[in-house]
Each structure stands twice: as structure tokens, then as C-alpha cells.
Amino acid sequence: MYKDGLKSGDQVDLSGMLNLFDLEKMAERKMTTMAYEYVASGAADEWTLRWNREALDAIKLKPTVLSDVSQLDTRVTLFGHELPYPILIAPTAYHKLMHPEGELATARGAGAASAVYVVSSFTTTPLSDIAEAATQPLWFQLYVRDDREFTKDIVQEAEAHGYRVLCVTVDTAVTGVRNRQQRANFTLPDDMQTPHMPGSLLEQKPLTWKDIEWLQSFAKTPVLLKGILNPDDAEKAVQAGVSGIIVSNHGGRNLDTVPATIEALPRIAEKIDRRIPVLMDGGIRRGTDVVKAIALGASAVLVGKPVCFGLASAGAEGVAKVMEILRNELELTMALTGRASLAHIDRSVIW
Ligand SMILES: Cc1cc2nc3c(=O)[nH]c(=O)nc-3n(C[C@H](O)[C@H](O)[C@H](O)COP(=O)(O)O)c2cc1C
Numbered sequence: 001m002y003k004d005g006l007k008s009g010d011q012v013d014l015s016g017m018l019n020l021f022d023l024e025k026m027a028e029r030k031m032t033t034m035a036y037e038y039v040a041s042g043a044a045d046e047w048t049l050r051w052n053r054e055a056l057d058a059i060k061l062k063p064t065v066l067s068d069v070s071q072l073d074t075r076v077t078l079f080g081h082e083l084p085y086p087i088l089i090a091p092t093a094y095h096k097l098m099h100p101e102g103e104l105a106t107a108r109g110a111g112a113a114s115a116v117y118v119v120s121s122f123t124t125t126p127l128s129d130i131a132e133a134a135t136q137p138l139w140f141q142l143y144v145r146d147d148r149e150f151t152k153d154i155v156q157e158a159e160a161h162g163y164r165v166l167c168v169t170v171d172t173a174v175t176g177v178r179n180r181q182q183r184a185n186f187t188l189p190d191d192m193q194t195p196h197m198p199g200s201l202l203e204q205k206p207l208t209w210k211d212i213e214w215l216q217s218f219a220k221t222p223v224l225l226k227g228i229l230n231p232d233d234a235e236k237a238v239q240a241g242v243s244g245i246i247v248s249n250h251g252g253r254n255l256d257t258v259p260a261t262i263e264a265l266p267r268i269a270e271k272i273d274r275r276i277p278v279l280m281d282g283g284i285r286r287g288t289d290v291v292k293a294i295a296l297g298a299s300a301v302l303v304g305k306p307v308c309f310g311l312a313s314a315g316a317e318g319v320a321k322v323m324e325i326l327r328n329e330l331e332l333t334m335a336l337t338g339r340a341s342l343a344h345i346d347r348s349v350i351w
């Protein structure tokens with residue numbers, strides 16, 4: 001939802017948007033208070049929301065000079081597919097709240113920026129339409145519902161439309177204490193539907209490891225668990241045979257006072273010991289953040305709020321801008337730290 005009657009196809013001048021924080025400010029000016037608060041807020045007192053950023057900022061880099069960085073290689077292979085750079089679009093709900101073209105604009109922006117887009121179960125656009133608009137690989141984020149047949153159908157529908165990876169969100173047995181959303185009277189407007197998640201609330205009984213086993217019994221695509229913070233859960237994920245995990249605290253939106261993801265990441269990476277890929281999200285805003293996450297054990301990272309703000313600022317173009325800024329900053333950081341490829345980014349780049 002946007003002030004001033006923003007319409008599809010409106011031209012926006014993004015030339016002054018130099019970083020992701022600039023785009024957040026632009027988005028805040030354009031969005032209604034309700035929509036902005038929905039995206040920007042964290043749970044309860046927002047400790048974890050802040051820690052995600054502060055913990056990344058507190059890590060210092062150790063550059064190496066005079067190494068050959070004339071050719072930078074940012075490619076990463078995940079689940080059998082090569083990505084040109086290790087930054088994905090995290091699943092976020094309700095894109096029509098942010099721009100009239102909703103998820104279609106996100107898919108086009110992802111396409112322009114050669115990025116993987118992980119589509120939320122709470123998409124306001126059907127999966128089939130997003131697949132038609134996409135020119136880059138799509139993944140699907142699953143919230144498992146009480147109705148297991150419904151869940152099975154949607155997984156099979158996503159697979160039929162070519163969604164390549166299934167990210168099962170495991171950190172939302174219930175949603176968190178979202179006081180800022182409550183204060184802003186957050187509700188989904190009546191004319192906005194979530195076709196694959198009928199009803200506006202999560203109607204699920206909490207998932208257990210048995211459900212993960214059940215999902216893997218019929219899923220044809222790799223299954224990832226999104227929302228792992230505890231190294232012991234990471235070990236259980238490997239034992240359960242999943243293809244990968246995403247270290248995430250849901251952008252600080254669920255359980256307040258859990259640690260920053262960059263703090264949890266090294267312990268989880270140590271436990272996993274390269275048996276499966278570890279991805280991470282939470283607070284990634286700069287190319288330096290991406291390098292820090294890779295150094296501490298992530299194969300790739302995802303960004304949530306910045307993409308919502310890019311979308312609210314300028315639709316597909318804004319989404320592409322966010323991803324291009326981050327990709328460029330990643331390359332600059334690699335050149336300045338003397339790391340020519342992702343394989344060269346390890347703990348030795350941390351001070
Ligand atoms: C507006 C918004 C909606 C979100 N919706 C979902 C969702 O539907 N499913 C999900 O698994 N995670 C959801 N998330 C969490 C993100 O996937 C991701 O974990 C988080 O935003 C990453 O942190 P960052 O925003 O600091 O980049 C949402 C986050 C935001 C900000």
C-alpha cells in the first residue's frame with residue numbers, strides 16, 4: 001500500500017540510490033505507515049532485529065594486498081545449479097502490499113539481476129503467473145498447513161511449475177509478538193488474496209521432524225529447512241536427510257532475544273562440517289556483510305527487507321537495483337580484501 005496513488009509502470013528516478021539504506025528511506029516515503037511497519041518491524045523489543053545488524057557491523061575485515069584480483073569469480077553451485085553470485089531473494093509475504101504489480105514485479109526484477117527468487121507461501125499472485133514472468137530460477141517457501149493433502153498439492157503444483165527447491169520454514173510454530181504491526185493495525189486489505197494460503201492467519205499445527213520425513217517422501221525437489229539457529233537442530237537436519245539449511249531468525253520477527261544469525265552461523269557451520277550447504281539470512285545490507293557470512297561458513301545469503309523496500313520504491317527496477325548494488329559491493333569487497341573467488345573467502349579474512 002502506497003501513498004499518492006502509485007500505479008503500475010510509474011517511472012522512478014533511482015540514480016540517487018547509492019545503497020540499500022537510501023532505498024529504505026525512499027520506500028518509507030512511498031509506503032503507508034501500515035505497510036512500512038509490517039516490513040520494517042521486528043518482534044517485541046526488537047533486540048534480535050538490531051543485533052542482526054550490529055553483530056555484522058562489529059566484525060572487522062582483514063585485507064590481503066597485492067594478490068591478483070583482476071578476475072573476480074562470484075559463482076556458486078547450489079543443489080546442482082550454478083548461480084552467478086551468492087545472494088538470493090528471501091521469501092517475503094504480500095508483495096501487492098508493496099507494489100501494485102506485486103510478485104510479478106519481484107520476479108522481473110530478479111530476472112533482470114540474475115537472482116534466484118524464493119517465493120513465499122503467502123504470495124498475493126498465483127505461482128503459475130510468477131513462473132511465467134520469471135527468467136531466472138525460482139524456489140518455493142512452504143508453510144505447512146494442518147490440511148496435509150492441501151500441503152502436498154501445493155508442493156506438487158510448485159514442482160510442476162518448475163520451482164527448483166523447497167524451503168520449509170520451521171521457525172514459525174506461531175508468529176511472534178509483533179507489537180509494532182499491532183500498533184499499525186496491520187491487516188491484509190480485503191481485495192488482496194493469498195491464493196496458496198487461504199485465510200489470513202497461519203492455521204497450522206506445529207511441525208515436527210516426522211512431517212519433514214513425510215515431505216521428503218514425496219518431494220521431488222531438494223528440501224531445505226529455513227529457520228535453524230541451534231547447532232543441535234542443524235545436526236538433526238543432517239540426520240533427517242535434508243539437502244540444506246538456512247540459518248535464520250526470521251529477520252528478528254519471531255522470537256526476540258535469540259542471537260544474530262551471524263553469531264549462530266559459525267557454530268552451525270562447524271557442526272555441519274560441509275555435509276550439506278548452509279545458507280544464511282538476517283541483516284545483510286552491504287557487500288562486506290556477504291563476505292563475512294561466507295567467511296563464517298555460508299555458501300550463500302538471502303535478503304528480505306531490502307527487496308521489499310526496492311519493490312515499494314520502484315517495482316521490478318527497484319528489486320533489480322537492490323540486487324545489483326549488493327552484487328557490486330560484494331565484488332568491490334572481494335577486490336579490496338584480495339579474495340578473487342568465493343573459495344578464497346575463509347576465516348582468514350576476519351580480523
Ligand atoms: C515483510 C516480510 C515478510 C516475510 N514473510 C516471510 C514468509 O512468508 N515466509 C518466510 O519463511 N519468511 C518470511 N520472512 C522472513 C524472511 O524470509 C527472512 O528470513 C528475513 O527477512 C531475513 O532478514 P532481513 O530482512 O534482515 O534480510 C519475511 C520477512 C519480512 C521482512
Ligand SMILES: CC(C)CC(=O)C(=O)O
Pocket residue numbers: 093122172175202250253
Ligand atoms: C504471514 C506471515 C506469517 C508471513 C511471515 O513470515 C512474516 O511476516 O514474517
